[in-house]
Amino acid sequence: MSDKDKKPALILAEFGTAYAVLHAAERVRDAGYKNWDTHTPFPIHGMDKAMGLEQSKLGPIVFGAAMTGTTVAFFMMWWMNGVDYPLVIGGKPGFSLPSQIPIMFELTVLFSAFASVFGMFGLNKLPRHHHPLFNSDRFTSCSDDKFFVAIEAEDPKFDLEKTQKLLEQCHADHVELVYDDNEGGLPSEEEAHG
Amino acid sequence: MSSPHLPIKEIGEVSLVGEGTTIKSISETVCRVTENPAPRGWWIGFLLAFNFTGIMGLAIGYLFWTGIGVWGNNAPVFWAWDITNFVWWIGIGHAGTLISAVLFLFRQKWRTSINRFAEAMTIFAVLCALVFPGIHVGRIWYAYYMLPLPNEMQMWPNFKSPLIWDVFAVSTYATVSALFWYVGLIPDLATLRDRARTALRRRIYGGLALGWRGANRHWQNYERAYLILAAISTPLVFSVHSVVSFDFATSLMPGWHTTIFPPYFVAGAVFSGFAMVMTLMLITRAVYGLRSIVTMKHLELMNKIMLTTGSLVGYAYAMEFFIAWYSGNEYERYIFFVNRATGPYAWAYWIMVSCNVLSPQVFWSKKMRTSIPVMFVVSILINIGMWFERFVIIVTSLHRDFLPSSWGYFRPTLVDIFIYLGTLGLFFTLFLLFIRWVPMIAIAEVKATLPEADAHYDPSAPEGEHDDEHGHGGEPVAAEAE
Numbered sequence: 197m198s199d200k201d202k203k204p205a206l207i208l209a210e211f212g213t214a215y216a217v218l219h220a221a222e223r224v225r226d227a228g229y230k231n232w233d234t235h236t237p238f239p240i241h242g243m244d245k246a247m248g249l250e251q252s253k254l255g256p257i258v259f260g261a262a263m264t265g266t267t268v269a270f271f272m273m274w275w276m277n278g279v280d281y282p283l284v285i286g287g288k289p290g291f292s293l294p295s296q297i298p299i300m301f302e303l304t305v306l307f308s309a310f311a312s313v314f315g316m317f318g319l320n321k322l323p324r325h326h327h328p329l330f331n332s333d334r335f336t337s338c339s340d341d342k343f344f345v346a347i348e349a350e351d352p353k354f355d356l357e358k359t360q361k362l363l364e365q366c367h368a369d370h371v372e373l374v375y376d377d378n379e380g381g382l383p384s385e386e387e388a389h390g
Numbered sequence: 391m392s393s394p395h396l397p398i399k400e401i402g403e404v405s406l407v408g409e410g411t412t413i414k415s416i417s418e419t420v421c422r423v424t425e426n427p428a429p430r431g432w433w434i435g436f437l438l439a440f441n442f443t444g445i446m447g448l449a450i451g452y453l454f455w456t457g458i459g460v461w462g463n464n465a466p467v468f469w470a471w472d473i474t475n476f477v478w479w480i481g482i483g484h485a486g487t488l489i490s491a492v493l494f495l496f497r498q499k500w501r502t503s504i505n506r507f508a509e510a511m512t513i514f515a516v517l518c519a520l521v522f523p524g525i526h527v528g529r530i531w532y533a534y535y536m537l538p539l540p541n542e543m544q545m546w547p548n549f550k551s552p553l554i555w556d557v558f559a560v561s562t563y564a565t566v567s568a569l570f571w572y573v574g575l576i577p578d579l580a581t582l583r584d585r586a587r588t589a590l591r592r593r594i595y596g597g598l599a600l601g602w603r604g605a606n607r608h609w610q611n612y613e614r615a616y617l618i619l620a621a622i623s624t625p626l627v628f629s630v631h632s633v634v635s636f637d638f639a640t641s642l643m644p645g646w647h648t649t650i651f652p653p654y655f656v657a658g659a660v661f662s663g664f665a666m667v668m669t670l671m672l673i674t675r676a677v678y679g680l681r682s683i684v685t686m687k688h689l690e691l692m693n694k695i696m697l698t699t700g701s702l703v704g705y706a707y708a709m710e711f712f713i714a715w716y717s718g719n720e721y722e723r724y725i726f727f728v729n730r731a732t733g734p735y736a737w738a739y740w741i742m743v744s745c746n747v748l749s750p751q752v753f754w755s756k757k758m759r760t761s762i763p764v765m766f767v768v769s770i771l772i773n774i775g776m777w778f779e780r781f782v783i784i785v786t787s788l789h790r791d792f793l794p795s796s797w798g799y800f801r802p803t804l805v806d807i808f809i810y811l812g813t814l815g816l817f818f819t820l821f822l823l824f825i826r827w828v829p830m831i832a833i834a835e836v837k838a839t840l841p842e843a844d845a846h847y848d849p850s851a852p853e854g855e856h857d858d859e860h861g862h863g864g865e866p867v868a869a870e871a872e
Contacts, residue, residue, distance in 0.1 A: 218845035252614035276546035316615035323600035
């Protein structure tokens with residue numbers, strides 16, 4: 197990793213408490229960074245504001261799916277029982293709205309559930325098994341008890357020294373440079389010997 | 391642990407986990423169950439449960455080979471144990487959704503210690519329930535008639551029938567519960583991935599964790615998805631058991647044809663589900679040493695819910711009698727006052743009343759509510775009582791129908807008994823596999839209830855000082871997504 201020409205993928209700062217990482221996030225936000233994120237074992241209350249994030253876009257996606265579910269259910273039952281093959285049972289009309297309500301409700305819920313889960317995966321770009329962060333050994337404690345701030349080299353304001361200094365000023369316990377490997381699996385020969 | 395920084399104490403609540411529990415100890419306590427070899431008790435339980443599952447398989451095979459005549463059902467008791475078991479299992483599932491969705495919406499944070507467990511129970515209970523509608527047609531190869539698929543009769547299902555509503559309600563419920571459960575599991579699977587010491591574990595848990603890295607931009611969408619799932623599961627869970635009750639309530643059978651059925655069934659479902667969670671939780675908690683995460687406080691709160699729902703069910707039983715008397719309908723009066731209370735199945739009726747209405751009343755006393763042997767016995771009694779409730783509703787109404795010449799007495803056959811015990815085996819097989827391989831406590835959610843998890847809690851600040859420096863960003867708090 198000592199190759200000076202190679203640019204790190206991101207700078208990773210480790211913190212010991214939720215309190216510290218929240219305050220660090222506020223400072224990174226105020227410094228004007230865009231391509232960065234905090235990584236925590238559980239969602240931290242107030243972090244969205246500390247990072248300056250807008251609301252999740254999931255709501256409208258799910259609403260669209262919910263309305264699709266209602267409509268699909270309505271037209272399915274209207275066509276099957278009212279048009280294609282009306283079943284006359286107990287002298288009731290082939291299509292009758294009140295008795296279709298339960299299934300319209302169920303399909304609304306079903307479509308919404310799929311939209312909220314797969315919509316969340318889509319917005320989060322998951323699954324993604326290859327990410328530079330997984331090259332850091334310290335990062336494995338992110339799912340245990342440590343808190344991280346990661347600033348990507350892609351960020352327009354990224355500057356190796358200044359960014360590193362900013363994170364150190366936030367009282368990070370540890371700051372490291374994380375490199376991407378070339379293809380998703382093993383590190384390249386250059387890195388392995390580096 | 392008594393600093394005023396602890397926000398949870400500000401509103402006079404006690405900590406939700408035992409003293410000395412830290413973020414790290416939660417990962418350790420929960421994950422080690424899946425990492426260490428299974429104790430001998432697990433193997434004994436698993437082999438026993440697996441044997442019962444095998445017996446179920448044989449009994450179902452025999453049923454397919456011979457036909458549903460191998461059951462004790464006959465005119466006029468066309469529905470008996472099959473539907474009793476179906477409703478019982480579905481009802482047990484409902485507590486899981488109540489804990490994961492309804493208590494989430496009410497911000498009842500104590501649910502975090504038991505929700506994973508209860509959600510798993512939901513899924514397995516719904517699977518056991520689905521066995522019965524699947525096999526009760528006998529000719530399993532026609533089971534697809536239940537779905538709106540093209541078939542050789544060129545007919546579609548009758549969407550005006552509550553039985554087809556049931557197909558949609560239960561299959562939606564099974565799907566949504568599984569999705570909800572998996573979403574909750576993703577961060578915990580990432581914890582298992584990061585702790586993995588073998589390549590195989592890292593691959594399996596890593597694959598299932600989808601590359602989760604705890605990013606706040608992800609948590610934001612994740613929490614929104616969780617909130618939406620909770621919000622849609624709440625009406626869903628009420629709809630499922632209401633629809634199950636419509637199977638009965640829309641018929642013209644005395645004893646079934648009552649408007650109280652939907653709320654009565656939902657209350658009973660929650661009641662029986664909590665009892666099943668309690669039975670399983672008490673055993674698992676003792677075996678795996680989870681007392682610091684599942685505390686007496688949790689158990690006591692669950693007992694209070696059982697007391698409430700048990701009393702609601704008792705109210706429904708009383709109201710059925712009142713309406714039968716008040717309606718002046720002689721068939722209604724006969725079915726309740728003569729047939730249920732003193733008829734051939736009176737023994738089942740009184741087992742039901744004593745288990746469901748009388749036994750939870752001991753929980754009025756704090757001493758009883760916090761006694762583990764008492765709550766264990768009561769939870770078992772409730773499981774039994776709720777099975778008898780469905781049996782009483784179904785069989786006592788049917789065995790004396792409108793034609794006295796066909797009156798009879800239903801007795802289950804061995805195949806009935808084997809299939810029922812077999813679903814218990816299936817349930818415990820799946821459950822034991824779950825506690826062996828999946829984090830049985832929602833690690834990330836329990837961590838978030840610790841005082842350290844609150845970003846306003848500064849461990850280095852002197853006692854008695856609040857963190858006012860961290861501003862609210864100038865935006866109104868209500869605008870924030872939670």
